[in-house]
Amino acid sequence: MSYRKTRIRMTRTLATLASVVLLGLLLLPSQAAAGLNIVATTSTLGALAREIGGDEAEVRVLAPPDRDAHDLDARPSFMAALRRADMLLEIGAGLEEGWLPAAQRGARNRAINSGQPGHFRAADMIELRRSITMDGPNMGHVHEEGNPHFNADPLRLADIALALAERMGDLRPDHATTFTERAERAAERLRDHAETLAEQVQPNQRIVVYHEDLDYLEEWLPVEIVGYLEPAPGIPPTARHLRSLVSDLEGTEGTVLHAAFQPARGAEFLERNLGWASHPVPLDPPADSSLEGYLELMATWAETLPQR
Amino acid sequence: MPRTPYARPVLAGLTALTLAAPGAAAAQWTAGGDNSSWGLDASLILEGVYYNELSHGNDSPAGFDDGHDHGHGHGDDHGFDDGFNLGHSEIKLDAQLGDLFDGVLTLGFDDSDIEVEEAYLTTRALPGGFQIKAGKFLSDIGYINSRHGHEWDFVNRPLVNEYLFGDHGLQETGVQATWLAPTATYTQLGVELLQGETSGIANYEGGQSALNGQERILRDRSGPRLVTAFAKFGPDLGPDHAAQFGVSGGYARSYQVTDEHSTRFEDWDGSAWFAGVDAVYKYSSGRAYGHGDWRLQGEYFYREIDVDRRDVNFEADGNGPVGFVRNEQSFKNQQDGIYVQGVYGFAPRWEAGLRAEALGLSNDVGRGDGETFGTSYRHTAQVTFRPVEPVFLRAQLSQNDFVDDHGDRDRGLEFMLQLNVALGAHGAHRF
Numbered sequence: 001m002s003y004r005k006t007r008i009r010m011t012r013t014l015a016t017l018a019s020v021v022l023l024g025l026l027l028l029p030s031q032a033a034a035g036l037n038i039v040a041t042t043s044t045l046g047a048l049a050r051e052i053g054g055d056e057a058e059v060r061v062l063a064p065p066d067r068d069a070h071d072l073d074a075r076p077s078f079m080a081a082l083r084r085a086d087m088l089l090e091i092g093a094g095l096e097e098g099w100l101p102a103a104q105r106g107a108r109n110r111a112i113n114s115g116q117p118g119h120f121r122a123a124d125m126i127e128l129r130r131s132i133t134m135d136g137p138n139m140g141h142v143h144e145e146g147n148p149h150f151n152a153d154p155l156r157l158a159d160i161a162l163a164l165a166e167r168m169g170d171l172r173p174d175h176a177t178t179f180t181e182r183a184e185r186a187a188e189r190l191r192d193h194a195e196t197l198a199e200q201v202q203p204n205q206r207i208v209v210y211h212e213d214l215d216y217l218e219e220w221l222p223v224e225i226v227g228y229l230e231p232a233p234g235i236p237p238t239a240r241h242l243r244s245l246v247s248d249l250e251g252t253e254g255t256v257l258h259a260a261f262q263p264a265r266g267a268e269f270l271e272r273n274l275g276w277a278s279h280p281v282p283l284d285p286p287a288d289s290s291l292e293g294y295l296e297l298m299a300t301w302a303e304t305l306p307q308r
Numbered sequence: 309m310p311r312t313p314y315a316r317p318v319l320a321g322l323t324a325l326t327l328a329a330p331g332a333a334a335a336q337w338t339a340g341g342d343n344s345s346w347g348l349d350a351s352l353i354l355e356g357v358y359y360n361e362l363s364h365g366n367d368s369p370a371g372f373d374d375g376h377d378h379g380h381g382h383g384d385d386h387g388f389d390d391g392f393n394l395g396h397s398e399i400k401l402d403a404q405l406g407d408l409f410d411g412v413l414t415l416g417f418d419d420s421d422i423e424v425e426e427a428y429l430t431t432r433a434l435p436g437g438f439q440i441k442a443g444k445f446l447s448d449i450g451y452i453n454s455r456h457g458h459e460w461d462f463v464n465r466p467l468v469n470e471y472l473f474g475d476h477g478l479q480e481t482g483v484q485a486t487w488l489a490p491t492a493t494y495t496q497l498g499v500e501l502l503q504g505e506t507s508g509i510a511n512y513e514g515g516q517s518a519l520n521g522q523e524r525i526l527r528d529r530s531g532p533r534l535v536t537a538f539a540k541f542g543p544d545l546g547p548d549h550a551a552q553f554g555v556s557g558g559y560a561r562s563y564q565v566t567d568e569h570s571t572r573f574e575d576w577d578g579s580a581w582f583a584g585v586d587a588v589y590k591y592s593s594g595r596a597y598g599h600g601d602w603r604l605q606g607e608y609f610y611r612e613i614d615v616d617r618r619d620v621n622f623e624a625d626g627n628g629p630v631g632f633v634r635n636e637q638s639f640k641n642q643q644d645g646i647y648v649q650g651v652y653g654f655a656p657r658w659e660a661g662l663r664a665e666a667l668g669l670s671n672d673v674g675r676g677d678g679e680t681f682g683t684s685y686r687h688t689a690q691v692t693f694r695p696v697e698p699v700f701l702r703a704q705l706s707q708n709d710f711v712d713d714h715g716d717r718d719r720g721l722e723f724m725l726q727l728n729v730a731l732g733a734h735g736a737h738r739f
Contacts, residue, residue, distance in 0.1 A: 064547035067594050073739045075550045076494030076542020083437055083488050102736035105410065108488045110433045113407035234697055236597060236656055262596050263656065287547075
C-alpha cells in the first residue's frame with residue numbers, strides 16, 4: 001500500500017517538474033524577442049555590437065580584455081550565456097579555437113551554431129594578413145587562415161561593423177535601417193580617427209612586438225614590424241633570441257610594444273640594450289566599452305610612438 | 309623585415325624528448341588542411357611513460373578484489389611495467405553533419421591492443437536546450453570520468469574512479485539526454501540509459517550453463533541494465549574565478565560476478581547503485597603561459613552492491629558431489645572513495661600538483677561472515693612542463709599506502725615520467 005502511495009507521489013512530482021520545465025520553455029522565446037541578446041568573444045567585437053545595437057541589443061563579452069583570448073576555458077558561465085543568446089560574435093581564424101567550439105556545443109542553442117545566421121565570424125568578412133605561424137615548422141599553433149589579431153586594425157573593423165549591421169538587421173528586420181545607419185557612422189569615425197592619429201605619428205617608425213598580435217598596426221600607422229620578442233608564436237622569449245634581436249637592430253631606433261599580460265622581461269632587455277622605449281599596451285578595450293572605448297584604445301597605441 | 313627564426317634549442321630539446329620516450333617517436337601525422345573542407349578533424353595523441361617502482365607495497369587495496377579484477381572485455385592492464393611503456397595513446401576523429409550532428413570516434417591503443425574508447429553522435433539542433441548523445445561514450449557522471457588521460461593533471465586515474473567503476477572509468481554504450489536551463493547560473497541536468505557492462509558497477513556475465521541439472525543463478529538480462537543521472541551547476545564568478553559543482557548517481561539492475569574456485573563456481577547476482585558529488589574550481593591569474601593559475605578538484609563516490617550468492621561444485625570435493633550447492637547467502641558491499649587535488653602554475657609553462665586519495669572510508673564487504681576492511685590511501689605529487697602548447701612532460705611520485713585483507717599496511721613508492729604529444733587538430737578544451 002505504502003509502495004503504491006510513493007509511486008503516486010513520485011508521478012505527481014514528476015508531472016509538476018515537467019510542467020515547470022515546459023512553462024519555462026514556453027516563456028523563454030517571448031522574453032528573448034525584446035532585444036537582440038548578443039554574446040561577443042572579445043570586447044572589440046562587443047564594442048562594435050553595442051554601438052550598432054544601441055538600446056535594441058544587449059551585449060555580453062566572454063573573454064576578459066586583459067587576457068590572452070587564445071587561452072581560455074569553455075567555462076560553464078560561457079555556456080549559460082550562449083544558451084540564451086540570439087547571436088554569437090567571434091573573431092574566428094583560430095583565435096578562439098581552444099575553447100569556443102566546446103562552449104558552443106555545450107550551449108545547446110541552435111541559433112548560434114556555425115552556419116546559422118546567429119553566428120557571426122568576423123574573419124569571414126575581411127581579408128586577413130598572413131600569419132607568421134603559416135611559415136616555418138608546425139609548432140602546434142598554426143593560424144592557417146591568416147593572422148586573427150585584426151582587432152588592432154580600425155580599417156578592417158569598419159568593414160566588419162557594416163557586415164555586422166547587415167547580419168543584425170537580418171535577425172531584427174524592424175531595426176535593420178537603424179543598425180546600418182549606426183554602422184556607417186561608426187565606420188566613418190573609425191576611419192577618420194585612424195587617419196588623424198596616423199598623421200600625428202612621426203613617419204617610418206620601427207617597432208618590435210611580442211607576438212603577432214599587433215601586426216595590424218602596420219595597416220594604418222606609419223610603422224614597420226622589425227621583430228618579435230617570441231622566438232616562435234607561443235614560445236616565451238629566450239636569451240639567445242633576444243641577443244640576436246639586439247645584434248640585428250643595434251644602432252637603429254624604434255619602440256617595443258607588448259600586451260600588458262605578456263611578460264615584460266624581453267621588452268626590458270631591448271630597452272636596456274638598444275635604448276628603445278618599451279610600452280605595455282592593452283589589446284582590447286574594457287569589457288563594457290562601446291565604440292568610444294575602442295577609439296581611446298587606438299589613441300593609446302598611437303601615442304606610444306614618437307609624435308610630430 | 310626579418311621574420312623570426314625558430315629557436316634551435318627549443319627544437320633540439322623537443323627532438324631529444326621525443327626520442328627519449330618510446331612510441332612517441334613512432335609517427336608524424338598532421339591533419340591535412342584539405343580534410344577540413346568536409347569537416348573532418350583528426351588528431352593523434354602519443355604518450356610514453358617511464359615507470360620505476362622504487363619500493364613495493366601492497367598490490368591492491370583491501371576489499372576491492374571482487375568485481376574489479378573480474379572485469380572482462382578489457383584486454384589491457386592499467387599497470388605499468390618497470391621501465392619504458394607506450395602509455396595510453398589515442399587517435400581521435402571529429403566530424404560534423406551540417407549543424408545537425410557532431411560525430412566523434414576515439415581509438416585508444418597501447419603496444420598490444422586497440423580499442424574503441426568512444427564512438428558517438430551528439431545532436432546540435434534540438435530546441436529548448438536539449439541534447440542527445442548516442443553511441444559508446446564516457447559517462448558524464450562526476451568530473452574526471454568523461455575526460456581522457458591527456459586531459460588529466462596526473463599520470464593515472466584516481467583510485468575511486470578505477471575501483472568503483474573500472475579501468476576505463478564508467479565507459480558504456482547507450483543514450484544520454486541532457487538539458488541546459490536558460491538561467492544565468494549554468495545548470496545542466498542529464499540522464500543516461502546504458503547497456504551496463506562496467507566491471508565495478510554493472511558487471512555482467514549473462515547466463516551460465518547448468519551443471520548436472522543443477523541450475524546456476526546467473527541469467528541473461530537484456531540491456532539497458534544501467535541508468536545514471538547527473539546535475540551540474542556553474543555560477544558566474546567573474547573573469548578570475550570559475551567553478552562547477554556536480555551531483556550524480558546511478559542504478560544497475562544487474563550486477564553479476566562469477567568466480568571459478570578449485571572445485572566450485574561462486575556466483576553473485578543482484579543489483580548495485582552509486583552516488584557522488586564533484587567540485588572543480590579554477591583561478592585564472594591573467595598572466596601568460598598559465599603562470600599563477602590554480603585548479604582545485606575533488607570527487608567523492610559511494611557504491612553499494614546488493615547480491616545473492618550461490619556456489620555450485622563442478623567437481624566433487626570434501627563438501628559434496630558435483631552439483632552440490634552451498635554458501636547460499638544475500639549480502640551487501642558498501643564502499644566509497646574520495647580524492648582532492650590541486651595544481652598551481654608556479655612559473656610560465658610549469659605547474660606542480662598534489663593529490664590526496666582515500667579508498668574505502670566505508671569498506672564493508674558482506675561476503676561470508678562479512679568483514680569491514682581498513683582504508684587505503686595514496687599520495688601523489690607531480691611537476692609538469694609544457695615546452696609548447698601540444699606537448700607536456702610530467703614527473704610524478706606516488707606513495708601507495710594500501711591496507712591488505714589482513715589489515716596489514718604496507719607502503720610502496722612509484723616514480724613515473726610521462727611524455728604526451730598531441731599532433732594534428734586540437735579539439736577545444738572543456739572546462
